[in-house]
Amino acid sequence: MSTLGKITRRTFLVTSAAVAGGVVFGTYKYKQAVPNPLLNSDGSANPEFASLNPYIKIDQEGVTVITPRAEMGQGIQSTLAMLVAEELDLDWKRVKTEHGPASNSYYVGIMLEAMAGHMYDHSTKANIIRDLSHIPAKFLGLQITGGSMSTADAFVKMRSAGASARLALTLAAAQQWGVKATTLKTQDGHVINPASGEKLAYTALAAKAATIEAPAEPPLRDPSQWRYLGQSMPRLDIPAKVDGTAEFAIDVKQPDMLHATVKMSPRFGAGIKSSDTTKAETMKGVEKVITLDNHGFAVIADNTWRAFKAADAIDVEWGEVSYPQDTAGIFKIYEESFLAEPNGTYDEQGDVELVFADAGQNLVEAEYRVPYLAHSTMEPMTAVAQVKDGRVDIWTGSQAPTSLRDAIMAVDELTEDSVHIHTTLLGGGFGRRSETDFAVSAYKIAKQTNGKPVKVTWSREEDMQHDFYRPAAIARFKGVMGLKKPVALDVQIASPSIMLSMSKRSAFPALGPDALIAEGTAGQPDDIDNIRIRTYAPELDIPIGFWRSVGASYNGFVHESFMDELAVSQDLDPIAMRLEMFGDLAPTANKVVEKVAEMAGWTGRKTDKGGRGFAYTLSFGAHTAQIIDVSMTDRGISIDKVYCAIDVGTALDPRNIEAQVQSAIIYGLTSAMSGEITFENGEVVQSNYHDYPAMRMHQVPEIEVAVMENNPRITGVGEPGTPPSVPALANAIFAATGQRIRELPMNKSVDFV
CATH class of the missing domain: 3.30.365.10 (Aldehyde oxidase/xanthine dehydrogenase, molybdopterin binding domain)
Structure with a gap:
């Protein structure tokens, strides 16, 4: 790709202005x-x-x-x-x-580096811009x-x-x-x-x-x-x-500590129409029932179980929602967003319409759909709070302690030195604990306890049904193949803006249209002469937030599934096609693809027992390629083995990197197989692991990871293993069964062991 694209250029200008401001007016402060x-x-x-x-x-x-x-x-x-x-x-x-x-x-000094251009671009210019981006990042703090x-x-x-x-x-x-x-x-x-x-x-x-x-x-x-x-x-x-001595928020104990839980509106944005808390208030061990900003209740008791039972006893009628009542209606809003002007265009070059006009039967089209997803952390949202003598103490697992501090300060115009955040170990995060809602509510509850500390523990149901979800998405692809690689690709992606949602409730900056919507499709080292990627951002009052690998979590699926469809349309080997597409853009990408093919002994899609699928994604700077083997059994599809090659630039702890990649793959496969949040009557249907299941031990495949060090810059490893796992599985199922899965979760279409 030779240009950054319209949105990237626009965002670049905004960032450049911030950088220039730092250089001209604040360099001396930055160097301090x-x-x-x-x-x-x-x-x-x-x-x-x-x-x-x-x-x-x-x-x-x-x-x-x-x-x-x-x-x-x-x-x-x-x-x-x-x-x-x-x-x-x-x-x-x-x-x-x-x-x-x-x-x-x-x-975090590198948080704006992605605005320097494509992650595979390691030119002097790109690296200078990356380094300059640390200036506004420092001031953002x-x-x-x-x-x-x-x-x-x-x-x-x-x-x-x-x-x-x-x-x-x-x-x-x-x-x-x-x-x-x-x-x-x-x-x-x-x-x-x-x-x-x-x-x-x-x-x-x-x-x-x-x-x-x-x-x-x-x-x-x-x-x-x-x-x-x-x-x-x-x-x-x-x-x-x-x-057992490790301390998570749910383990924190303080002298004279009370316990509490919340019962929040199951309809996002809807308030309390009427309520009766009499039964809850008279139950054994209950200290107090309070209203939280007209959107829910808190029950304070002498232990967590009694708080849970009392919360269940609150009789309440909730208001109506502003968004459609059910999943079908919500996706209708997504579909309608394609009729509006795109909010962003990426990687545009050549003329896709001209190629499509002459394509005839060679035009390949597909639409993909992915659902909302919960974070489903093993430890539910928990925080201990104490407000005493003008001091606020919060003990919790937080991914964003300064944002939490600032959110609590904003509630009552507190000073920074009066709010103390004690960050415990986290029983899972995946982006959910970068939010501040659960800890801010603990602060509000603690103000009602006369100086006593209070541990606020959400039930699993409250946690699952009041998440900041990975947004759903619809992606529409058109492409035309040449002899060895695509000659034209047009992509339209509709998904709400996480950055816009975050900017309304935190200090996260929303600099123009949200590049995360296209993350994992845009910015890939695909040398295609004619390309256009457009994004659409429907707005609904359904809370969304960061999820493991964010936009790449679904764009990996849609992009790599369509790459496989293009290869199949001309009976091409998908790995050979991908290497042809890389050209000279990203030598590191070539090496990871060649490595994973070597690991798997790749000879094609078919195996004696079923099929195998290939996928590659560049996300968070790490080139990652995977091959998944599946077999057909009388109990359903068995995921037998995953081969993964990832290039992290510098491997600081190879065994831990391998563990993180394995974790990311399992997280991705879980979402692919069964992950789905749906809506009825304006409320989330799923409530616990019985209807939002995690991958079971007997379903987990053998996972082989090769950690490589060719990337010019060191990268992180917590997320890049997730995006290619989903399409690699979909492509393997197609190879084994001939069934192309374009909608997640896959258990709507096939049965798994």
Whole structure:
């Protein structure tokens, strides 16, 4: 592709203006070190420990690495600790981690990099724009775990923190011994004087080192010197999760703690028409029933079960909704959106209409549909809140602690230093815990408890039926094949804008039309002479939000299914066609596709027992290719094996990367097989795992992962495994049965073991 496309150019201009503003008016501020949130509010040192920078604190017990990204099972806190430990020369067996406070100092610097152009473009110009995008990102100051950004964002930042601290500690030892710092070395948490054999522990040097201003960007070690990075290290969170001492929000206990739950309107945006809380208020253990902003109730009790039972006893009539009552009516709104002008056009070049006019029977057309999806985290939404003596404390698993802090501040115009967010481990996130609704409601409930802490736990039903869903989508494709690859491709995608929805309730910026609608279809390294991708954004009052791999979660399915349909139309091998399409655009993409074909011993779609499907998606900077084998049994389709090749640029912990890719594949296959949120009477139908099932252990295939390192930039791994899993399965089913599945979930069309 030779151009960025209309929307990309427009967004680029907006971003460029922000970048230019930073360069012209705020470069000096950008270059200033961020405030250290581990110090007291007046900048003085905390008497309990020494802090050399925002990522390191040292007390008599040793060194604690501050890992300001949420640990939700993906192992990120171990990976971030490795970055610091590598440069700081820590003993891995003694490394401790702690989630940092809610602070803009822990901003995600790379969050606007996608606006630099296509992710496969690693030209000098694109990389300069990516680097400049860090300026407005710093001023935006969002502390977020998501978008597979944590590792890539921290790769230099946290190594620099470790190296800077090591230099400060070395200088402190040199002063104490009266020698040159260059004569000293460090090892396993000590500074060593080789000449005398003396050594000083970091714990003994920390106070002096904290007064030394070391360079913020010191030289970093060459990968050939790495001791931890690139190795599969024992995860730091596993022992506590095994012995039961790990603390999730649902485990938090505070003295004199009350318990509560919520009963929210099942019709989004609809208020309370009438209600009777008398029965609930008189039930055993119930302290109070309160109304939450006319859209629901909270029951405060002496334990969670009694709160649940009392919430069920509330008699309420809810108002009407602004959106259609059922799923069919909702999809009608999607269909009608195609009649309006597109809100965005991407990757446009050539003239698709001219090619289509002469295509005749060679024109291939298909429409795909995907449903709304819930996040379905194992730990339901939970938060503990206390409001006492002008101070607000929130204990919860949050993917966006600064957004949560700001949302609570906005409720009552509180000051930043009065709101304290304590981020626990997360029992799953997938984007759901980047929302603030459940914790803000806990704050509102805590205001009614006279200073006592209250744990607010949502029932599974409330959680499932009051999510911020992955939006549904309809995609319409037209294409014409040449001898070896497509010569024309036209794509229309209708799906609500997540960014617009987020911008109405948080600090997330909505810069023009939402590129996420086309994510995973636009920006692929497909060298097609005539192409046009248009998006349409129907607006409905159904809450939507980030979901694992966001727009790529459905665009991977629609794009790669249609690529397979195009290949079939000319009896072409899909892998050979894809390699022809890449051309010289993305050498890394060629390598992952060739690798996965090698892993699977690819000879074609058919196997003795059934079929196999191929799919490739570039998402979150990671080139990912998968082949799935299925077989036909008398009990239904069996998913036998998944082969996956993923290129992450630099593999910091290969075993953990493999685990994350396996997790992403299972998450994708679950959604493909049975994931669906539907509506009746304006309400979500699904309520628990019996009607929103997860993939069972006996259904999970063998998964083989090859982790590659050809990408010029390091990428994250939490999400890229999901998008290609769905189309690879659909294409395998077609190869085995001849049935082309264009609507999810697939259990509407076929039976699975």
